[in-house]
Amino acid sequence: MNTSFSGFSPVVDPNESFTRKTSVVDVVRNLLKPSSMMVSTASMTRPSHCMLSAFLFLQGQITSNDVNNVCLSGHHSINAIRRAPWDFTNPLRILHTPSSPYIKPQYKVSGLMLNNSTSIAPLFERILQQFARLRSKNAFIDRFQKEEGFSVDMMDSSAERVHELVDLYAQAEKPDFLG
Template identity: 55%
Template structure:
């Protein structure tokens, strides 16, 4: 993510203009097997969009077999090639502010190679903001992920997500599927349905510095993780509508705000586990559309009342902002919003996944799949579990009124 000097046009934050004048994403695409990227590059929508020099596909093309250890260790073999692409792209910017990384923490490449790249990115760019959009597996009921070792992949990824990025936007597939099924009126949401939700989250969360906001001129100003490593962000959007259908309901700041503050609106399956003393640590609500200043002032008063009921020592953890809209896309609705919520209520998701990990590990189920990978040790798994447990302990401690003075 670059921040160029032309303050009147911030397309250059995520794109650069090629010699033929078309805009090319500042994106590096990485996979250990060619199917997904290959299919995308054959698509009429994307075949001429990306810089083909910024695509890395493993020579053997066999993938990581849904195994973090395989993805991580294969990543070691090819990391310099990937890093060379990233560094070259970074050097082509005038002022690199930060890096956005999208990946899954369930399969092998996104979790394993993604973890290795996070370590390298933090090493190479120690002062830059690193923000991830991390997809967590759908593990609910009969729709449980087909990656049986995903709890192992998750816990190993979590250690790197705790230690390296500045912000992690948690995209919980279970919550995404549930929301898409309800709002799009289908029992089997498609990738297009899910990606339309994720696309809204990513585009709105970056809109302030893509469209010349004086309040958040770059990602460096996003103050949403006051107590590292508690930097795991939940997100919610409103309204949620099928992009292929007409939207006929009237939207208002009050309705959008009210919806976003419901625990069930978060794209993380934690509403059932919300505890009485859960609280916001720092949150942003971006409101877009036809909004007057008094609309936001009225909404802030209602929000302040709701937050006062939260037993926590911080004042005004929620910042409400009028975010710019893209001048290139006609919105479906008059008012829309995104909540980026750094809250202790994300901890139950980690508790649940850690319990699934403990159940597998206590039986040594499938550990042979990891032990057979060269240069992988189960000690890495044990170390990762300690990191996750330390994080959960921190989430329990931060809600106590003596948190800031603890240890003095």
């Protein structure tokens, strides 16, 4: 169960000047918004969805005090993270990475978040539904059958693995997941 999706803040057009304030708190708050993720699952989110793990990489003019203040202040964005019911630790890990000496940033602080959340499961469910519709009509199969070593069973077994992953994410939302 290792599906990660990412978010980046701030998103900047290199051809335009950037004047928005980017403090550590601002970047963390933006990264924790579902709208900042590069995979859109916000419209499919259910109350039972939870964050299993997340790595937040911060870069720029940051001190360890800035990171500690965000973590220790109990910032409402961090407190709003829904943890798995069986996990009593904070799923969010904040790491400070060095700035690239080759790129002159347009902002003081930037961040990247890699996130593993059960909110990705509805996206996989939708993909499975679309696959099932196409598979029932044998749509596009002729293109694959021209390839050496291809078997339709490979597609069916892959769909089965994705279905198992969806089930595993559903189980991860329950308190007895580890039991």
